[in-house]
Amino acid sequence: MALTNLLIILSVLCVLTLWKRLTRKDKIPRGLKKLPGPKGYPILGSVPDVPEKNSWMKFAEWGKEYGPIYQCNLAGTNHVWICEDHIARDLLSKKGAIYSDRPHIPALIDDNRxxxxxxxxxxxxxxxxxxxxxxxxxxxxxxxxxxxxxxxxxxxxxxxxxxxxxxxxxxxxxxxxxxxxxxxxxxxxxxxxxxxxxxxxxxxxxxxxxxxxxxxxxxxxxxxxxxxxxxxxxxxxxxxxxxxxxxxxxxxxxxxxxxxxxxxxxxxxxxxxxxxxxxxxxxxxxxxxxxxxxxLTIAAPMQTFCLAMCHYPQYLDMLHEELDRVCGDRMPTNEDKPNLPVLRAIIKECIRWRPAVPTGIPHYLVQDDVYEGYHIPAGSVIHPLEWSISREEAIYPEPELFNPMRYLDPKYPTFKGPLTQFPSIIGMSQFGYGRRTCQGMTVTESDLIAGIGSIAWLFDIRKNARPKSMRKIMMNEKATISMEELVTGLSEHSSDSEEDDEEHVRDVIGAFPPPTAEERRESFWKQQLEIQEKQQQRKKQELNPTMDFSTLLIAKPLPFKFELTVRDQSRRALVETLFGEKKAEGEFVDARVYWGEKSTQPSSFGWVKV
Incomplete structure (x- = not known):
C-alpha cells in the first residue's frame, strides 16, 4: 500500500513538472538577444552533458564555444555563466542591487535565504x-x-x-x-x-x-x-x-x-x-x-601547495632560500609577511591555479537585466566561473602553468609593487564580487602564511620515484630482447620465483617457430602502432595528476603519495621542544567527543554518514 501511494505521488509530481516545463515560454523583449548556450534536452536541459567529476571544465569549455557570458538550462533552471572578470564586475559588483541574492538550495529543510x-x-x-x-x-x-x-x-x-x-x-x-x-x-x-x-x-x-x-x-x-x-x-x-x-x-x-x-x-x-x-x-x-x-575552504590551498610543489619543485627551492634567509632557525610567523614575497606569491598562485570553488558561489538575479544587447531573465542563477576567470590569458599568460613569478616579475601583467606589500590574496576574484565578497580574506591569509610557511620551513616535498612495475619493455627491429630483460619485465607477482618466470618464458618461446625477417618487420611496425595507440588512449583516459579533485562545491585535491622529509634535524628538535612546552601548558588538548555513549546527549544527535 505504501509503495502504491509513493508511486502515485511520484507520478503526479513528474506530470506537474513536465507540464510546467512545456508550458513555460521564454519572453525576450524586442530589440534584445537571447544569451547563447547549449540547447540541451527536454526537461533535463543540459544536465546529461555535465560530468559529475570536474564539471567546471565542461562549463569552461562551453565558455570558449559560446562566449564569455552564456546560459544553459539545468533541469528547468536558467544558469548564466560568466567567464571573464570584467563582466563579473560589471554585473555582480556594479549592479549589486539586483545581483546579490542567493538561489534556493532545495536540500536544506530551513530555507537558506x-x-x-x-x-x-x-x-x-x-x-x-x-x-x-x-x-x-x-x-x-x-x-x-x-x-x-x-x-x-x-x-x-x-x-x-x-x-x-x-x-x-x-x-x-x-x-x-x-x-x-x-x-x-x-x-x-x-x-x-x-x-x-x-x-x-x-x-x-x-x-x-x-x-x-x-x-x-x-x-x-x-x-x-x-x-x-x-x-x-x-x-x-x-x-x-x-x-x-x-x-x-x-x-x-x-x-x-x-x-x-x-x-x-x-x-x-x-x-x-x-x-x-x-x-x-x-x-x-x-x-x-x-x-x-x-x-571548509582554507585547507584546500594548503593541499594544493603540496600538489604544486611536487610538480613544480623549482619554486620550492626558491621558497626554501627565502625562508632560510628571513627566518633562519625559527619558525615563520605573520610578522615576517613583508619579507616573504615568494611565499605570498606561491599562496596566491595556489588559489588561482586550483581555485577552491571553481564554479564560483552562485548569485541570483531578482529582475530582468540587459548586458551588451543580451537579455538576462529574472530568476537566473549567475555563476562567476572561477576556473575560467583565473585562466584569462591576457591576464595570466600560459594559465595552466603554476607560475608564482607572474606576481614577482614586472614583465607579467599581474605584477604589482612594492613587494613588501604585494603580492597579496586580498581582493582576489576567488573571494567573490560586490556585496558578496568574503569577509574572511585576512583570516585566510594569516592561516596560509603561518601554515604553508611552516611546512616549507621544516620539510622538503618531492614526488615519489616511479615504481619498478612502471618500467616498460621497448622493442626494435635491430635488437632482440634478452632472457634477462624479458624476465625483468614480467609482473613481479605473477609467480613465486625468478626460476618459474624464466621457465615459463622458455616454454612460451619454444612453442612457436622462429619468425621470418618479413614477419619480424611486419610485427615490429604493428607493435609500434599499437604502442602509439595505447599511449594516445592512455593520455585521453588518464586524469591529469594535478586534476584529481573532490566532486562537491568546494573542490579539494584528493590525497596522493609524495615524500615529506625533514630538512634539518635541529628544526625537528625545535618543533618537538615547542610542542612539548605548549602541551604541558595545556594548549594542545585532544579533540572532544560530543555525541554517543560517552556524552550526555541523546541518540537523536550525532554524525550522519558522509
Missing amino acids: DSGKYLPLMTKNELWTRQRKFANHIMKSSENVKFNNYPELESIRMCSELMEDPSNYNHHLESYIARVTSRLAWGHSEASDELKQRARELLIGVSPTGSLLNKLPFLMKLPDWLSPAKAWERKRMRTEQRFFEIMQGQVRADIARTPGKFSWMQMFLESKDHFNFAHSLEGAFAVGMHGIAGA
Whole structure:
C-alpha cells in the first residue's frame, strides 16, 4: 500500500513538472538577444552533458564555444555563466542591487535565504544586513589582535603531526585549519573534529552533486520515512544547532569564571545588544557559520601547495632560500609577511591555479537585466566561473602553468609593487564580487602564511620515484630482447620465483617457430602502432595528476603519495621542544567527543554518514 501511494505521488509530481516545463515560454523583449548556450534536452536541459567529476571544465569549455557570458538550462533552471572578470564586475559588483541574492538550495529543510543560519547563503534582508555588520566587526577585531597568534600556535602542532605521520597529511592540514578556526570562534581547539564534521555534512547539503535532494527536489515534499535523504538532513540540522548551542554555553561559562580567551563568541556575548540580534541562537549561528566557512575552504590551498610543489619543485627551492634567509632557525610567523614575497606569491598562485570553488558561489538575479544587447531573465542563477576567470590569458599568460613569478616579475601583467606589500590574496576574484565578497580574506591569509610557511620551513616535498612495475619493455627491429630483460619485465607477482618466470618464458618461446625477417618487420611496425595507440588512449583516459579533485562545491585535491622529509634535524628538535612546552601548558588538548555513549546527549544527535 505504501509503495502504491509513493508511486502515485511520484507520478503526479513528474506530470506537474513536465507540464510546467512545456508550458513555460521564454519572453525576450524586442530589440534584445537571447544569451547563447547549449540547447540541451527536454526537461533535463543540459544536465546529461555535465560530468559529475570536474564539471567546471565542461562549463569552461562551453565558455570558449559560446562566449564569455552564456546560459544553459539545468533541469528547468536558467544558469548564466560568466567567464571573464570584467563582466563579473560589471554585473555582480556594479549592479549589486539586483545581483546579490542567493538561489534556493532545495536540500536544506530551513530555507537558506531567510532562515538566518548561513550568512554566505542568505538573501538580502534584515538578518543578512546585521550579520554582515557583525562579521565585519569580528574580522577587523581579529586582525587588530593578530588573530591572537592562533595560526602560529597551531602550526607547531601541525608540523609535529606531519613529522609523526606524513602519509596522513590531508587530515593534518584540515585539522590545523579547524583548530585555528575553532579557537577564533570559541577560544578552544577541542571542537576541531566536530567542526570538520559539521563542515563536511553542510557541504554535502549545499552541493549540487552532494545531497540527492538537490538533484530531485520533490523528495523534500515526502515524509522523512519515505525520504532517507530528508531524514539525513533533518538529523544534520538538529545536530548542528545543538553543537552551536553547546559551544555558546561553554564560552558563556568561561566568561563567568575568568576572563575568557579571545573569540568571536566572546565578542558576541559581550556586545550582542549592539548588533540587535533577535536571540542568542542567531548569534550562535553567526559565529558557528564563520567557523564552518573557514574549516571548509582554507585547507584546500594548503593541499594544493603540496600538489604544486611536487610538480613544480623549482619554486620550492626558491621558497626554501627565502625562508632560510628571513627566518633562519625559527619558525615563520605573520610578522615576517613583508619579507616573504615568494611565499605570498606561491599562496596566491595556489588559489588561482586550483581555485577552491571553481564554479564560483552562485548569485541570483531578482529582475530582468540587459548586458551588451543580451537579455538576462529574472530568476537566473549567475555563476562567476572561477576556473575560467583565473585562466584569462591576457591576464595570466600560459594559465595552466603554476607560475608564482607572474606576481614577482614586472614583465607579467599581474605584477604589482612594492613587494613588501604585494603580492597579496586580498581582493582576489576567488573571494567573490560586490556585496558578496568574503569577509574572511585576512583570516585566510594569516592561516596560509603561518601554515604553508611552516611546512616549507621544516620539510622538503618531492614526488615519489616511479615504481619498478612502471618500467616498460621497448622493442626494435635491430635488437632482440634478452632472457634477462624479458624476465625483468614480467609482473613481479605473477609467480613465486625468478626460476618459474624464466621457465615459463622458455616454454612460451619454444612453442612457436622462429619468425621470418618479413614477419619480424611486419610485427615490429604493428607493435609500434599499437604502442602509439595505447599511449594516445592512455593520455585521453588518464586524469591529469594535478586534476584529481573532490566532486562537491568546494573542490579539494584528493590525497596522493609524495615524500615529506625533514630538512634539518635541529628544526625537528625545535618543533618537538615547542610542542612539548605548549602541551604541558595545556594548549594542545585532544579533540572532544560530543555525541554517543560517552556524552550526555541523546541518540537523536550525532554524525550522519558522509
